Amino acid sequence: GTVGAAGGVAVEASAGVKGGGAGGGDRGARDLDQNERRRFLKGLGLAAGLALVGGVAGRLLTARQAVKQARNEVVLPRPRQPVPVVPAGAQVPGVTPYVSANDDFYRIDTALYPPQVDPSTWQLRIHGMVRNPITLTWEQLLQRPMIERYVTLACVSNEVGGDLIGNALWLGTPIKELLDEAGPLPGADQVVQRSVDGWTCGTPTAVLRxxxxxxxxxxxxxxxxxxxxxxxxxxVVPGLYGYVSACKWITEIELSRFADFDAYWVPRGWSAQGPIKTESRIDTPRDGAKRSAGTVVVGGVAWAQHTGITKVEVQVDDGPWAEATLAATVSVDTWRQWSYQWEATPGDHRLRVRATDRTGQTQTSTPAPPAPDGATGWHAVQVSIG
Structure with a gap:
């Protein structure tokens, strides 16, 4: 329709000019003819662009429907080890759920539209600095031994007190066993993961083994x-920020060296290696909350994935640090909830929190932005007590 309209305008204008006089009219006709030609070509380009967008949108919709159907038909294998049981008391009232629902789990990636991957055509190549390159199909992957583990993932761009973190039950095959079968060559200190859309991240080989x-x-x-x-x-890798470990829509694993290859975020100013830092957050009361004088439950989460949390402390205003009560947890690979009974007095107060991990290291009070390797500092909230 757009092309037809543009063509009609061009033809009608040309006919109108040609019906005029000679001399200067001929020059005007040429100029107008060129202008109308530009309009015609512009309209043609717009039409082509709209057709292209429409075609892409149509293909994307078709792909989404096909992948949705394929996902609905997937029957996950049983894990070879029983699912860890979330212990009683892991959940503190008023604190974010210990297990994050899929729909609520944070999403940070570079994909404008999530890639639509048909599992029947999916393959994983393990190659590079290895003795035995491996190619796995979807069916072959599902036949491998699987385990289920609760693992908390966190984004390096999470600000202090932020919510770019979540805990889920993951089913998968241990990557160590695949790497052992491939046999990394000496010096292959980096595992480059590559998504179907070309995004890359680099993980220390030693960490994965x-x-x-x-x-x-x-x-x-x-x-x-x-x-x-x-x-x-x-x-899914416990203990590392997602930008160096949590490749989605993965299709390739290349054994390489950090000296030879920089993954996607490294040239953009982020560290090549991203071990998670010990952090903590106050979930209740929220910043700016109002409470009545008396006992106020302060609660939140603390994390040091693959290291574990041994202590959380709360400070009211500039008073002494008081130790909070730690809730039960599945393992050191997940966050840990905590609570503190605060006898609140009237007035405006500042609450701060800090955590200590199993190595004895207490999170630093020094504020730092997320770049290049994770934010630091103590989370604080202001509360009014009436």
Whole structure:
């Protein structure tokens, strides 16, 4: 329709000019003819652009429907080890859920639209500095031994007190076993993960082989991975920020060296290696909350994935630090909730929190932005007591 209209305008204008006089009219006709030609070509380009957008949108919709159907048909394998039981008391009232629902789990990636990957055509290549290159199909992956683990993931761009962190039950095959089969060559200190859309992250090879539950994951909270979170396959690595470990829609693993290759975020100013820092957050009361004088429950979460939290302390105004009560937890690979009974007095007060991990290291009070390797500082909230 757009092309037809543009063509009609061009033809009508040309006919009108040609019906005029000679001399200067001929020059005007040429000028107008060129202008109308530009309009015609512009209209043609607009039409082509709209057709292209429409075609892309149509293909994307078709792909989404196909992948949605494929995901609905996935039957996840049973894990070879029983699912860890969340202990009683892991959840503190008023604190964010210990297990994050799939729909509520944070999403940070560079994909404008989540890639639509048909598992029937999916493959994983493990190559590079290895003795035995491996190519896995979806069916072959599902036949491998699977385990389920609760693992808390965090984004390096999370501000102090932020919510770019979540805990889920992941089903997957240990990546260590695959790497052992591939046989990394000496010097291959980096595992480059590559998404179907070309995004890369680099993980220390030693971390993926040190015995932690690093998974090539296919399930999240008892169902196939949501498309937004990497369906059909992604990586999950306890103790590292996602930008160096949590490749979604993964299709390639290349053994390399940090000296030879910089993954996506490294040239953009972020550190090549991103171990998670010990952090804590106050969830209740919220900043700016009002409470009545008397006992006020202060609660939140603390995390030091793959290291574990041993102590959380709360400070009211500039008073002494008081130790909070730690809730139960599944393992050192998840966050840990805590609570503190505060006898609140009238007035405006500042609450701060800090955590100590199993190495004895207490999180630093020095504020630092997320770049280049994670934010630091103590989370604080202001509360009014009436």
């Amino acid at each position: 040190d015995g932690r539950d690093a998974l090539l994951a296919v399930g999240m909270n008892g169902e196939p991975l949501p498309v937004d979170h990497g369906f059909p396959v992604r990586m």
